[in-house]
Amino acid sequence: MSCNCQCSTEKKNDPRFQELDGIIKKYKNQAGSLIPVLHKAQGVFGYLPEEVQSYIAKGLKLPLSEVYGVVSFYSLFTTVPRGKYVFNVCLGTACYVQGSGRIMDNLKKELGLDIGETTADGLFTLEGCRCVGACGLAPVLTVNEKVHGRLKEDDVPRLISLYRLKEEQGSK
Incomplete structure (x- = not known):
């Protein structure tokens, strides 16, 4: 039918x-x-x-x-649209004691998102995970598959700008 x-x-x-x-x-x-x-x-x-x-x-x-x-x-599958750049903050113990919670808070503020949300322009999604496996670089976040380690709270605006610039250059 x-x-x-x-x-x-x-x-x-x-x-x-x-x-x-x-x-x-x-x-x-x-x-x-x-x-x-x-x-x-x-x-x-x-x-x-x-x-x-x-x-x-x-x-x-x-x-x-x-x-x-x-x-x-499986957590790798998603039923909701994700941004082109997925910021995934490690919230495992090693990263958390080194400040990943504050990095997550800063990302939430800068992007205007909560965990699991995507910006209206479809550029960024914010997620958290338990461990990236890069504890020696704590605190860590990944953007897609790229690991960014030894981060500080004030690195957040720079990281966002880096990926915005990457997008602007790619669309020219």
């Missing part, structure tokens, strides 16, 4: 769904394909909204509940 809402036509014309079709086709007949497909889909869309999860479920012939169960279980 098909609907008359033309949603499938819109998906066929969306290059992201075309790319997702290729990903699903590549992994479709492999055991344990769900997690790699979800990782690649999140790379394409930036997050995994219900619409994408449903599309993957149909493509892999899995129940939507199974796809959602995996997405909601």
